[in-house]
Amino acid sequence: MVILRLALAAVISGYVAAQSASAPSLVTYIFGDSLTEVGNNNYLQYSLARSDFPWYGIDFSGGKATGRFTNGRTIGDIISTKLGIASPPPYLSLSQNDDAFLSGINYASGGAGILNETGLYFVILFKG
Template sequence: MAMQGRPLAVLVIVNMAAAALSASLLTFIFGDSLTEVGNNNFLQYSLAKSNFPYYGIDYPGGQATGRFTNGRTIGDIISPKLGIPSPPAYLSLLPTADAILCSNDYVNNFLQPFLADSQQYTHDEFVGLLTATLEQHLVRLYQLGARKMVFHGLGPLGCIPSQRVKSRRGQCLTQVNQWVQKFNSRVQNLIASLNRHLPSAQMSFADTYQAVLDLITNPNTYGFKVSNTSCCKVDTSLGGLCLPNSKLCSNQTEYVFWDAFHPSDAANAILAEKFFSSLFSNSTTASSVPSH
């Protein structure tokens, strides 16, 4: 599904049994730019695109595909573990379909003081709005036949490069991280409630906040050297994306972040392993501290 903007850090994986396909398993990934695989390439007026260098330089073929990283997304890495191919761009399959769902609400809206959402709502009101909207969408997916859903919670957004530059010493923004944790807690309660009230629903919340924070706080443990800035030197006042005239670091595998918002391929590999291990521990023998 196509998303516009920058990361909310939410991944919803939905499995649906389709009678029309002899009850074969279908997997859908609804996400933001963290899971984007090229949908925005098909949106004429989207300002959030990554179909240019240096995005994709470490992806097979070395070409920009529309992924907001130097290589693979978490969805790309998890898919083979589930025995399915990497997710295609939804709009490449249905180029005439209207599949624009929404923008990225936290980073793109509430954390931007000059935009309407940050002025119109208090944080508590905004969390309530997001949670209520999420409930509507999860119930709608259930009504369409989805029974197994995994909701990937927010990571420590206060520690991504685009937020660190707002502090005097490049530190994590504590208040932003507190907001994130409150949102995650509300979503966990929502999912527990839906599981109780929707027959046969199997919804899971993947709380990866601590895993991502540990990767940022202790990069050396995972084979990284830099976690407080990005490999691609970006101008956050101009969107924070890695442009063709940006300066790159000498070794992408040493950096947790690729641009001001998105993890590098190496970081995605570790986070995907942790995510997969926590949810599908019976299907993997991954170590507790993977490295690259």
């Protein structure tokens, strides 16, 4: 079970050429579930899987909720620190014209899984 969760929390890093420089720069794209999420679910109006409560982030820099399902850093934060780059922002916090797409994004979402049924317990469904 732990191996499956770690597989879902894949961290993909690579080199891409920066637009304004000829030297490549290191970027990180993160895919996963609550183990690596940094706040995407806080932008979902009908999700019950939210991490904006005060205890999420008390040990993180600033001591406030950060959108992480932990009281501190995620593995994505730790890897980014080791690589010497900033932890990528949540995908849903960006506008379509944001340059952050070139420097890495976190796509992780708490309750995500490989089956369609995985996150059904965390979504409020409306019948109209």
